[in-house]
Amino acid sequence: MSQANFTEIVQEQGLEPEAKPHLRVTVLGGGSFGTAMANLAARNGCDTMMWIRDAASATEIQNSRVNKRYLPDFTLEQSLKVVSDLELAIRDRDIILIAIPSHAFRHVVQQIAPMITAQVVVSLTKGIEKDTFYFMSDIIRQELPEVPYGVLSGPNLAKEIMQGMPAGTVIASHSEQLRVAVQHALHSALFRVFASDDVHGVELGGALKNIYAVAMGMGAAYNVGENSKSMLITRALAEMSRFAVKLGANPLTFLGLSGVGDLFATCNSPLSRNYQVGYALGQGKSLQQAVEELGQTAEGINTIVQVRARAEELDVYMPITCALYEVIFEHAPPLNVALSLMKNGNRSDVEFVLPHQQLS
Amino acid sequence: MSQANFTEIVQEQGLEPEAKPHLRVTVLGGGSFGTAMANLAARNGCDTMMWIRDAASATEIQNSRVNKRYLPDFTLEQSLKVVSDLELAIRDRDIILIAIPSHAFRHVVQQIAPMITAQVVVSLTKGIEKDTFYFMSDIIRQELPEVPYGVLSGPNLAKEIMQGMPAGTVIASHSEQLRVAVQHALHSALFRVFASDDVHGVELGGALKNIYAVAMGMGAAYNVGENSKSMLITRALAEMSRFAVKLGANPLTFLGLSGVGDLFATCNSPLSRNYQVGYALGQGKSLQQAVEELGQTAEGINTIVQVRARAEELDVYMPITCALYEVIFEHAPPLNVALSLMKNGNRSDVEFVLPHQQLS
Structure with a gap:
């Protein structure tokens, strides 16, 4: 139709x-x-x-x-x-x-x-x-x-x-x-x-989303299923909102169009540069190879570098961003991004509902 | 790969x-x-x-x-x-x-x-x-x-x-x-x-998501783009969390796996019955025709009937659910679902961040 x-x-x-x-x-x-x-x-x-x-x-x-x-x-x-x-x-x-x-x-x-x-x-x-x-x-x-x-x-x-x-x-x-x-x-x-x-909350959604489009492209190279993609989206929202709250934003803003909405659109766009760079990295290519193939760089890569440094300064836990950094710049295997979702213990689903420190 | x-x-x-x-x-x-x-x-x-x-x-x-x-x-x-x-x-x-x-x-x-x-x-x-x-x-x-x-x-x-x-x-x-x-x-x-x-919050995500899979299938019949799909997902979360809060749940729960996560997986599954019924309805078929083609009913249809009735009792504003009901049971044109997203004035993005009543 x-x-x-x-x-x-x-x-x-x-x-x-x-x-x-x-x-x-x-x-x-x-x-x-x-x-x-x-x-x-x-x-x-x-x-x-x-x-x-x-x-x-x-x-x-x-x-x-x-x-x-x-x-x-x-x-x-x-x-x-x-x-x-x-x-x-x-x-x-x-x-x-x-x-x-x-x-x-x-x-x-x-x-x-x-x-x-x-x-x-x-x-x-x-x-x-x-x-x-x-x-x-x-x-x-x-x-x-x-x-x-x-x-x-x-x-x-x-x-x-x-x-x-x-x-x-x-x-x-x-x-x-x-x-x-x-x-x-x-x-x-x-x-x-x-x-x-919530100015910073709205702005952060748009600024950080490209990171996760790279991760989504990487997942596509591994042919991961809907369960894994959904977990990636959700854990992305968890680390975005954690970071935003540290900067004074309201985590609920991420339930809206500038948060979930923009993240969904970005991660569902296989033609975007971020997604394509992620896909190439997931196939085992280096960043240089990926960028050469695309003929241009992807904004998400710069965002990963910036956000990782800032998260370290602010002491915010951002496992997906850090795993992506290690894959891109420190020769870690791309699968680490998937595993970064998995190996962090039995934590809270939404930490603003059930704080981690209340968990044994 | x-x-x-x-x-x-x-x-x-x-x-x-x-x-x-x-x-x-x-x-x-x-x-x-x-x-x-x-x-x-x-x-x-x-x-x-x-x-x-x-x-x-x-x-x-x-x-x-x-x-x-x-x-x-x-x-x-x-x-x-x-x-x-x-x-x-x-x-x-x-x-x-x-x-x-x-x-x-x-x-x-x-x-x-x-x-x-x-x-x-x-x-x-x-x-x-x-x-x-x-x-x-x-x-x-x-x-x-x-x-x-x-x-x-x-x-x-x-x-x-x-x-x-x-x-x-x-x-x-x-x-x-x-x-x-x-x-x-x-x-x-x-x-x-x-x-x-948040027991009810987690449970509600799984119970309500099928409604929006029907809407997503309907959108697919109209070949809507990523902007529209993202808005549908976001407005779906808005009405789900609005409904859940009325039942005592925490809206932030919808930022987690049982909310956004499950909704994303469900709406991204074109093979699901809910999506397919929605697609058929979007093509102008009646519910009876759609169900006959599929050979079985879709859970989302029952959920729409249940939730619409309950939302009326509780006085919760759920425009997508109500528009779907009108399309399926009252011969309204399927496009009304898309228009239901659009014609409700200049409201708040996330009402738990900026309450509607604070808006002029």
Whole structure:
């Protein structure tokens, strides 16, 4: 059966929510997810701009209405403006959504700092700053100390959003006003924006999930069954939430879209680079061989290095991450990842329900 | 790549835990999961019996060492005794594991009541008693009021356990002694038994998951993408935990093997009856047509009827379950299940993190 045309159904049934207040929304960055969000906001009736550093690319997208590099199969909303003038993109706007890769995130935030007046700033970027281990919300707080901020995260493949398949995401912020504004800007009948006030919890789901996609790929190389995969997902959630709680997050956040939801989507995507690197490693290849075959590196590998170091500093028990590190960098056999799930004694299923120390 | 032989690796590396204290374990019921658990206990050195009502079947399995009907491809441990004498199976035993279908569960518990002295009793059965909406732990508590009891639940396909693929489960009980005894009886290098004290929470995961397997199959008929599937899983967890909390359970339990873990395995099993019925319904077939094609009914359908009625009584908001009910019994279009995920306003992602009433 072919894909259902949810967009048509929604229109027929009159399910689109009412027109939004005329918010002025800017997306910084022209990658696939930033483009998808800008397109949603424009369709919702917001005055929407997308900023791309490279002037030629901006002009090309502005004229052709297609983001050829990242979303070649979709025509963008007519009202969406694509610009390369940062000042124009920031001044007199209501919401700034930043969809810039983590290595360039701080630099862009520093650039916009002098232009910020009453705008709110939201990170769409999943990841951890190299060396510092800061999350994107930390960077915003550091560089724009008085600006209301938030993070948006969830299982959100841009292509599926552009196709109009039902999807949801989470906006996390301590500011209710910000949450409501972002919901107004992006919420529609086929894209649901849920709210949370656990910024670090929501951010951590998106930042850590790639680790476990590598492990899932490795498991696939061993042809493990559903029992093993389910245990991997569950133990992944256990170590993610353990780590997050150490940073002040709420473990229950991992029950939501940015936790379980994003982890499920990531681990179920055999075509992702993380999964493929894991698969190659599971077949006994070295990291170098795996990366050469793929033609590019996988983000999950960097995340493993970062999170392992940070977990050691914070004294958080993360057996899957550590076993992956040993396989990738210390020539341990890949099977150790499976065994790391098994050999840690009779512990609690969810330690926030039954603490380990209560177990004999 | 063929399946890894984890059993060999575990033996080579000397990873099997030390011999168990000589526990006397009985499994009531000769289905696939009961047989797999009995086999594990026997391999762990427990004095193990499996009780099957039908004397001829018991004798056949006892002599052939194969459970031809449920696990035809596996030879059972030599030490496992298969009996049809209930008195023999219950008297002077330490742990009674009950793996009897939910419709016959109470009757068997009533039968063993006069024989119980110091045994502990654990349910391996996932389900809800028809009409009463009692869970298996409720039945044990009602029929054996002074007996320590527990429930075992998790993503545990019996065949994969027999193959020696890594797997894990949860033993939930208020009695620490019982939890430790069950861990001793069943825990091994390839089967990990985690502990919890949230009996209803653990039980509910196993009882409700089939509902969402039906929904997942329906989604597959519409060829929905990873975003939609992830949202379904997450909203399923939201309504399961909402329901469970109303019954006194801890929502964090759903982050564990019996919650997310079992849901993930169930929703990822396209061959399951629940998934297949959902798929047929998604193609526009009626329940009758779907069941006729499959040659049997799917447990998830009954669960939908039961849970919808109970959710109404308890005033718990369960939009997916209700939408499924309307599709199956009230001729609503199957797409309503997808739309039920979308049209409920801008709510909280995890209501135990950010309560709905705090949202404007």
